Amino acid sequence: MDEGQDDVELIVRSRDEPEAFGVLFERHAGTLLGYFARRTLDPEAAAELVAETFAQAFASRRRFRDKGLGATGWLYGIARHQLSRFFRNGTVDKRARRRLGMPERDVSSQDYERIEELIDFERIGRAIAQAFALLSEEQRDALTLRVIEGRPYQEVAEALRCTEETARARVSRGLKRLATTIDRTELESERGS
Amino acid sequence: MDTDIKYLELVRRDLVDAATMEIVRRRQRSPGPRGPRWHRLIAIASATIVTAGLVGWFVTTGGLSGDGADEAVPAATGATGSTSGATLEPAGPRLGALFGYNDVLLDESQGAGQEPSDEPLLSRVIRTGRLSLVIPSDTFEDRFAQAVELASANGGFVETSTTRERAGTLLIRVPAANFDETLAGLRALGDVTVQRITGQDVTAEYVDLRARLRIERSRREVLLRLMDQAVSIEQTIRVQNALDETQLRIEQLQGNLRLLDDRVALATVEVSLREEGVEAVEDVETASLPNAFERSVAGFVGVIAAIVVGIGYLIPIALIGFAAWFVVSRVRRRRSA
Numbered sequence: 001m002d003e004g005q006d007d008v009e010l011i012v013r014s015r016d017e018p019e020a021f022g023v024l025f026e027r028h029a030g031t032l033l034g035y036f037a038r039r040t041l042d043p044e045a046a047a048e049l050v051a052e053t054f055a056q057a058f059a060s061r062r063r064f065r066d067k068g069l070g071a072t073g074w075l076y077g078i079a080r081h082q083l084s085r086f087f088r089n090g091t092v093d094k095r096a097r098r099r100l101g102m103p104e105r106d107v108s109s110q111d112y113e114r115i116e117e118l119i120d121f122e123r124i125g126r127a128i129a130q131a132f133a134l135l136s137e138e139q140r141d142a143l144t145l146r147v148i149e150g151r152p153y154q155e156v157a158e159a160l161r162c163t164e165e166t167a168r169a170r171v172s173r174g175l176k177r178l179a180t181t182i183d184r185t186e187l188e189s190e191r192g193s
Numbered sequence: 194m195d196t197d198i199k200y201l202e203l204v205r206r207d208l209v210d211a212a213t214m215e216i217v218r219r220r221q222r223s224p225g226p227r228g229p230r231w232h233r234l235i236a237i238a239s240a241t242i243v244t245a246g247l248v249g250w251f252v253t254t255g256g257l258s259g260d261g262a263d264e265a266v267p268a269a270t271g272a273t274g275s276t277s278g279a280t281l282e283p284a285g286p287r288l289g290a291l292f293g294y295n296d297v298l299l300d301e302s303q304g305a306g307q308e309p310s311d312e313p314l315l316s317r318v319i320r321t322g323r324l325s326l327v328i329p330s331d332t333f334e335d336r337f338a339q340a341v342e343l344a345s346a347n348g349g350f351v352e353t354s355t356t357r358e359r360a361g362t363l364l365i366r367v368p369a370a371n372f373d374e375t376l377a378g379l380r381a382l383g384d385v386t387v388q389r390i391t392g393q394d395v396t397a398e399y400v401d402l403r404a405r406l407r408i409e410r411s412r413r414e415v416l417l418r419l420m421d422q423a424v425s426i427e428q429t430i431r432v433q434n435a436l437d438e439t440q441l442r443i444e445q446l447q448g449n450l451r452l453l454d455d456r457v458a459l460a461t462v463e464v465s466l467r468e469e470g471v472e473a474v475e476d477v478e479t480a481s482l483p484n485a486f487e488r489s490v491a492g493f494v495g496v497i498a499a500i501v502v503g504i505g506y507l508i509p510i511a512l513i514g515f516a517a518w519f520v521v522s523r524v525r526r527r528r529s530a
Binding site: 014016017018019021022025026029030033047050051054055058100101102103105107108110111114115 | 197198199200201203204205207208209210211212213214215216
């Protein structure tokens with residue numbers, strides 16, 4: 001019966017039926033794990049982020065309102081929030097799990113390897129190469145000098161015959177565009193898979 | 194689940210367990226669907242407002258004290274910062290003692306030798322009374338003279354007086370300690386048609402003025418020291434200007450304090466006498482529709498003011514209660530974890 005219900009119905013039902021939330025978890029945990037793994041490149045952190053995201057989603061399920069994004073949009077909203085906290089603090093938040101009284105679980109070595117497979121380094125490499133090719137020549141040169149060769153901005157500016165401010169701007173814009181393109185490619189491949 | 198990752202299976206189980214526990218706990222806490230919860234919220238809100246109102250009323254009127262029977266104006270006049278009642282005793286000192294307020298006042302009165310008053314009085318209340326009396330025919334001159342005598346017998350004096358044919362008004366100032374006695378004596382002169390007694394608590398204003406005076410004096414001392422250190426004419430002029438301004442403010446504050454002292458030390462009684470059959474020119478209070486409306490507005494404002502005052506007292510208590518609940522719940526949760 002659960003299989004036929006959409007996510008929104010499951011969230012509404014989960015207010016009184018615990019198993020409904022379990023079904024929601026089964027539907028999205030795998031995809032979400034891939035999402036986190038490809039962004040953090042850290043299997044342990046990715047697994048924990050999935051747990052924390054669902055714990056947070058469970059804690060706030062009563063406040064859920066379908067505003068046209070559906071349950072997936074809501075879930076990924078929480079996931080993005082958790083991810084940004086992880087990048088900011090360097091650790092995965094545990095508050096939601098603690099509040100629910102969930103135990104901390106270790107990631108076994110078999111799970112670790114399975115999650116690494118999800119990361120698919122080859123695909124990420126391809127995505128980066130594609131995104132890099134889409135940059136302007138100026139941005140590519142600036143990124144090569146600064147990010148790949150690690151030269152200081154003064155040298156980057158001299159090599160590109162521009163001011164340091166311009167060199168900084170090119171690197172910054174190039175990185176931003178790179179990140180956006182990779183993110184879009186990732187999302188498209190996640191939707192496709 | 195489209196992956197065979199054991200971690201996810203464990204998390205799924207933990208989540209379902211946590212969800213089950215949460216739902217069970219909620220059902221235990223909640224007696225039913227929406228209705229009772231709303232009822233409970235309304236009941237809590239009503240109880241809070243009533244409690245706040247009672248606390249505010251108790252604080253502003255000093256509980257059940259006060260001779261309300263012979264008042265022409267209800268206690269609601271307290272809403273404008275004054276309190277009413279023939280045996281008025283403001284709550285200030287009692288609450289002051291409760292929160293260590295008296296010590297501050299004592300320190301100030303001891304530490305300020307140049308204050309207009311060094312009296313260690315803990316509260317400052319300006320007492321005012323208005324009486325309208327109807328006296329028997331052909332007794333106006335006698336009763337008028339008796340009222341004047343009564344004022345001087347109680348250590349007071351007549352500040353102003355006006356007379357017309359078989360009627361007149363006196364503005365009497367008497368020491369606050371003899372206020373009740375003077376009123377009682379005046380009441381005996383005739384039939385009381387209107388009586389109004391008010392007590393305006395100016396303790397806060399008084400404390401504020403003294404605090405500001407202390408600050409200004411400290412500032413003056415600093416400026417005097419700066420004056421000694423000034424090396425150029427420009428510096429000297431600048432400090433002198435600041436010193437003049439500070440001195441002016443000190444004198445203004447002292448003047449205000451003296452005025453307050455005077456109004457507190459000497460109560461004011463306005464008494465109107467008229468012989469029977471003489472029409473009242475201006476009664477203190479007359480029963481009329483506009484008057485009733487004013488009183489109802491004053492009553493409304495008084496009740497709201499009492500609730501606001503009560504909420505002010507309840508907020509810190511609620512905060513302490515919340516902090517205690519928070520600590521206890523945290524400790525319990527840790528023990529159960």
